[in-house]
Amino acid sequence: MFIHIIANCNHAVSLAKCLRQIDAHEEHIIFIKDVRYHSQDYMSEVVKNFPSTRLLSGNLNITKSECVIIHGIFSNEDFNILSALLNMEIKVVWNVWGGDSRLMGNAELLPTLNRISYLFCAPGELLRYPDMIVPVINCNLYNAGLDDKSAFVSMKEKLIVLGNSADPSNNHEYLLSLIGKFTSYRFVIPFSYNATNDYMLRIQGLLREYSLEDRVDIITRMLSFSDYADLLRKAKAVFFAHNRQQGLGTARLAYELGCQVFMKKIIKQAIDIPTQVNPGYIDLVQMGYVDIHEITIIEHMTEDEFSIFTANRINALPELANNSPREVSRIFSVLKRELWR
Template sequence: MILHVANLDKFIPPFVKLINENFDGKKHLFCVLGNNKKYPIRQQNNLKISKPTLIGVVKHYARVFRDIQRAEKVILHGLFDIRLIILLSMMPWVLKKCYWIIWGGDLYFYQTPKPRKRDKIKEAFRSFVIKRLGYLVTYIPGDVALARKWYKAQGTYKECLMYLSNIVDDQLIKSTSQLNKSDSETIKIVIGNSADPSNNHIEILKKLAVYKNKNIRLIVPLSYGDKENAEKVISYGRQEFGDKFEPLTAFIPLSDYKGILKSIDIAMFNHKRQQAMGNTITLLGMGKVVFLRSDVTQWSLFRKLGVVVKDINEVDLFSRLEDDELARNIHIIKSYFNCKTLVMQYERIFSK
């Protein structure tokens, strides 16, 4: 039996569906903690959902404690939950059969300031567990290198795209065969993917200030994340760019959001760590010009794959990629970030 342990998030319902449609569901058990109303997931025989109530939490960890010892393999969907981490530290003998699907924030938590004693204690538990995990699952080798550097992780690297959010929509690629040549002379730029301060919006807006008198339109997704930061970004953006600054503050259905991404020319992600990969992959697959920081792990990944991305510290809106570069980007993204690759990677993880 392969045990999956997860907190319910937007990635989990489609993942459960993917596994049950492509593998023998009887060999998989999903132990999930979370609000089923926020992220609806169809009840199935191999799915155990616990509500985040006191009783629900107790039942969830009791089930995990029991089943994690019975399982042949354990798939840990992120390592954010300190209660799970403490539980794992109490069973060090199971860690060698654990596969840590690295989400990003669970790794980069290492960089978060820890002024309180209890934060340092939590980090000690995290270090103990991560060092001893048997397998590290991601498609970004740089994140594995950081896990080894920061936590002395010894696990074997397993390459995997992890979730369907990292799969580019083939229909979107087919509809962008003209490399998204815009009929408008306005340069449309999307900045960041949320209101979280990690987007470093104002830093990039300052870089773009030299273009404020040009024919540009700045589209800034701010519908979720830090509301206080969103207000700061909106205030600065409107003051500097006027009506050329367009914040997206209301929830947008995914299909509509992808329509917005399809209409833009340039994307700028100023995160100082691996983040917004679903958006980045989708945009590259659409043939868009993407700017990233050159010191983040996804920069190295794309360069290794042969995908051309631009350095956000060298912003030039009028220095575009050649058509053959955009076409090559589309081909590489389509060839690697697809469902067939994802299923094949999980076949390797489950069978060995």
């Protein structure tokens, strides 16, 4: 039995859709963990897609014949759950999310993290962390569950989404410096989690500095999955500028809904760290999202050139990739063989 522990968020809905596609009801169960950074409840939508779902409350009754997959470690509570499972000698797989890499560079945490059985993460994710010696499997368990992608091109407006959260790693200052020349476009900044008052004031100051107050909307509420999809159906493009790519769920959903997705293909995470290919970009390409654009080309585009570049483009999406149902099924077959042989 595979036991998934995941936060009450959009990704839980995508996980449920993925497990539904591989008909995994008998071998998988999802436990939803409440979060404090938003009040939006995704539980009913998760249950609708994957009925073998429960709310995580109290102690889990887990045996050594089961494997726990932890989706993201964002808090001390998450890390305490991981430590408790490892101390019980439970097999654990860590599905690494965007902000998780900060843990790998913490020498005090490495003895615990290196007891994990497997990591699910993007290629190149561990290049900066040679002391992290857990075996890696490259796969993706999140599925937006969309159908005809080409149908959304005609619904596009002159709207661009900037980043995916209020976290400063979104590099909003750089994104705002790019868009002043796009005078006929509107912009949305999702700002629903990881926000601080100081950072909000900084962004508002930048909007005044760049004379963008009338054209940029900051969304501070947590959107439902359907509301987020509706926003991306209308958007012409999504701009990312992370030096440690996050928001892959947003990037994938935007791509499938016909947005042109721009991000850094080469990143430099710190002054003393060499440049490397963006693991998030590699991950997206391996999942079949091949028409990703380099964000820095926007620096050299006029508004007219951008409009021509993005006009009526249909994003290619192969039928087979490393997030396809047959590949996800294969990954779990491999895990069963390796964990319980």
